[in-house]
Amino acid sequence: MQQPSTVPTEHDISYFTTAVSPTAPDTIRLHGELDFASVPALSAVLDDALSRDDAVVRIDVGGLTFCDSSGAHALAGFRRVLHTRGRRLQVEAADARLRRVFRLTRTAELLEAG
Known part of the structure; x- marks a missing residue:
């Protein structure tokens, strides 16, 4: 799997990677399969x-090729934690497939601003 050149830290589990760019440390980019594993x-x-x-x-x-209910619920839980601290989560680049997963798992609030 090719690593982006702007990635100072990377966690790799099977087909899933995360990247945080030093030029945009408030943005986490997800790639691959976000699932229970x-x-x-x-x-x-x-x-x-x-x-x-x-x-x-x-x-x-935008880089996710798969997301199951575990992944969607992990993001929703993170959103709730941020809210309790007066902070916000903004999910970006969700395609139709991922929006459907959020709807089916009742985590569509992830697509809302705030």
């Missing part, structure tokens, strides 16, 4: 995001 890797990156003071945490899901 890769949620722990996502959680580690989300924990890092919680330790920063960004008012808005952006997650770019």
Whole structure:
């Protein structure tokens, strides 16, 4: 799997990677398959995001090739945690397939601003 050149840290579990660019540290880019097996890797990156003071945490899901209910619920849980801290989650680049997963798992609030 090719690594983007702007990635200072990367967590790799099977077919899932996350990347945080030094030029946009408030944006987490997800690539590959977000499922039950890769949620722990996502959680580690989300924990890092919680330790920063960004008012808005952006997650770019445009690179996901698959997302199951575990992945959708992990993102929804992160959104709830951010809200309790007065912060926001912004999910970006969700295609029709991923929007359908969010609808079916009742996590469509991930697509709402805020």
